[in-house]
Amino acid sequence: MARRDIAAVIVAGGRGLRASASGDPLPKQYRPLAGIPVLARTLHAFLAHPAVGRVQVVIGADDTEHYEQSVAALPQRDGLLEPVIGGGTRQESVFAGLHALRNDPPAIVLVHDAARPFLSAALIDAAIAAAQAHEAAIPGTPVTDTIKQVDEAGRVVETPDRDRLRAVQTPQAFAYPLLLDAHARAxxxxxxxxxxxxxxxxxxxxxxxxxxxxxxxxxxxxxxxFDAAEQRLRPENRLTTRVGTGFDVHAFADGDHIWLGGVRIAHTQGVTAHSDGDVVLHALTDALLGALADGDIGSHFPPSDPQWKGASSDRFLAHAVALLHARGGVLDHLDATVICETPKVGPHREAIRARIAAICGLTPDRVSIKATTSERLGFTGRAEGIAAQAAATIRLPETSTGPDWL
Structure with missing residues (x-):
């Protein structure tokens, strides 16, 4: 389906009296939200979407100046049509937007409230797909509260099954001829x-x-x-998910134990290493540093520095976690896989998880430890050494200095 076949009608003609009760005379769709008008945020979501070809805004008769000030904040206006004036009700305003498209009718029209600025591209995708499949589709979320139907005196007359209830949102999506005809009939x-x-x-x-x-x-x-939306858009509350990976390997040598995930495990050999040679903690440290884009374990703890000789590797991982916290980040999950023929990791798995969780200030359910062999192939298969690979999932405050549109 071509872009021009999909249009959006944005209803922006309301007065927003409940929001204006705060003393702000602007209708809510024109009020700034983290410095950007609500309407501009909403329009940007549609104008930036690759499937939406046209956006028709419906405004109030006295709002032309407010509208122009709002769209001036947009980074681009390709596909934005001249606004039309709405009516006294939402239904009349939607009809005005639909009627404005009649000379070049789209196949699908999305109708959206201007005061919903947080819609995602994925939701627009879902609306378009639903309209293509069903001709009339609306987004809805499950109702979590119990709903009561009451009479004029406030007495309960019915308690609907909330499993069958949905709280309806926009954008609502329709085959354009279907919705235009329904409005005309009404x-x-x-x-x-x-x-x-x-x-x-x-x-x-x-x-x-x-x-x-x-x-x-x-x-x-x-x-x-509005207060909650402003809080949501504060830079320190906007977190971006990042994933980093790490890998470490050490050769076996004479000894009677190895360290894995901060746990001392009896073994017929030790490892050759400058520190304690804990491949799990080394891999996890590199995974965290990778997610932070802050070098690797060697740049923070160079093997040439004698102070790290024989050092306990929990210090390395704790250092990476401290760097994360210093940047206002959150550590969500750690995952490591040990690759070796021996020793067996299974008997020590829970102890390793608990130790890593303690080092990082996590609960053990956010630490995963797995083990595998290399089917007797390569240096691990010949029991010449041990390796580990790891992944770290973190969230960091956004650092972009540009406007946050969504």
Whole structure:
């Protein structure tokens, strides 16, 4: 399907009275959120999406200046059509946006609330796919609270099964002819109070499918919502996931034990190493340093420095964790695989997990230790040495100095 076949109608004509109760006279869709207007954030999500060819905004009659100030913040406007003026209800505004597209009708139209600036590209993908499959589809998330239906006096008359309930979001996705016809029919019958295009499509006889929504796709309605959104966008609260890998190997030598994951294990041999030769902790340290993009274990603890001769490798891993915490990062998970014929790792697995967790300030369920052989191939197969590979999953505060659009 070509880009021009998919259009988005952004409803931005409301007054946002509950949010404006805070004293801010601006309608909520034009208010700044971490320095960027809410509407600009919402528009950017669609304009930056590779499948969306056109974006039609519907604004209030008195909001042209607010609109121009908002779109001035956009990094690019390709595909953004001239805004149209909406009506007195949301339904009338959506119809105005649909009507504006009539001379070059798209195959699919996505209808979205301007006050939902956190929608993801993945949610737009899901909406388009659902419209292609079903012609009428709306995103919804499971309801976690028990819902009560009450009468005029506040007495409970029914408790619906919440497993069958969904909290509906936007963008809602439709075959354009289907939704335009439903709106035209409703107008013809004098109906103008539908607050949800899914409900209007149902009224018109369409089968409406619910596809999974996104809990991050919140609608900014009250001042509390804006406060939470500002907090969410603070740089120190925006964390980016990174994954680093590490590998280490040591040759066996004379001795009666080796160190694995901070645990001393009796063995018929030791290892040749400048420090204690703990391949697991060395690999994990390199994995963490890799995720931090901060060199490797040799650059932090050079073998040429005599102070590290015979050093306990827990110091190396603890140092990498400290570097992570100094940058405001979070250590999510560590995973290591030991490669050797002997010794057997299984009997020591839980002790190793517990020791690594203690070094890193984690719970053991966030540390994975596995072991394998090389099927008697190579130096490990000939029992000439031992190796370990590792992965570390971390989250770091974002460091970009540009605007955070999503």
């Amino acid at each position: 107008r013809g019958e004098g109906l103008s109070s539908f607050t949800d295009d899914g409900a209007l499509a149902e009224w018109a006889g369409a089968a409406v499918t619910v596809f999974p929504g996104d809990t991050h796709n919140v609608k900014l309605t009250t001042q509390t919502d």
